[in-house]
Amino acid sequence: MLASVRKSMKVMPSYEMPSDEFVAVIRRDAPDAGELLWMKDDRMYCSAIVCEGLARVECGSLPESWPRKGVLMVTMGAPYEAKPGEQPGLFAFLAVVEGEHGPYAYKGAEPGAAGPVHDGVVTFASGRKLGLISYEKHSSPIPKTEICGEDGAVCFPAYYPNR
Template sequence: MPSQEMPPDDFVAVIRRDGPGAGELLWMKDDRTYCSAIVREGQAGIECGSLADSRPREGVLKVTRGEPYQQKPGEQPDLFVFLAIVEGEHGPYAYKGAKPEAAGPIHDAVLTFASGRKVGLISYEKHSRQIPESEICGADGAVCFPAYYPSR
């Protein structure tokens, strides 16, 4: 299991930076292990794991479960942040068809390994537990995946 400490900035891909206390970061120690940090109000939720040998869908390496964030302790969360890791560079990404009303914007970045292999990193959010299922696709249409169903 990778270390849960943040590496130096040179090794971190910033998917989204939203003000001084919010954003999504991802780093990969090698091409199989990853750590992600979702930062809100200066607090980082860090999750590390290994990519599965089998892919949930063509080109898709990982889709995380929606990480809930509460505005105030004891309240129901009103923001769920998802991250996806895909093989290659297919961005920019967008919702297939109309963007669901409670869905937030999609942000993406590309991580390039020394070998030349590229991995697309995607972050997106929803602002409600109840939201119609939708797909997210790359600009070339080669990679599409269900937005709100995590891979195992």
């Protein structure tokens, strides 16, 4: 996956990628598919969705706050690359939350046509900890579903972005 992202980065040099040990692999699927995230500091992030050797990279900065406790960002679902002439059938979402509250899961029963929730924690030199959450859904209608941390302190709408 890293090689696919680095190959894409040559076309988009403004998205600087650090050395491999500073890239968080949130989800890995075979062959050569998954999601990566890296942060230059505790505010600036880049995420990459990789499928069949192609990487879609998005960079930005985390907002100062969001109305829900601990939630810093929920992205609009980005489509995995579809074959030419086909509609994408799978959309990947990314959320970033303050602190450690995982593991994360759908609140109540898992909604239909949704994939599992994957999460990890990044700790910065300043001591700030951010939870990185990745999940997916197929192109069926968007359900009103929440994702919550195990301790219940952080919950957010899974498919309604703040970006």
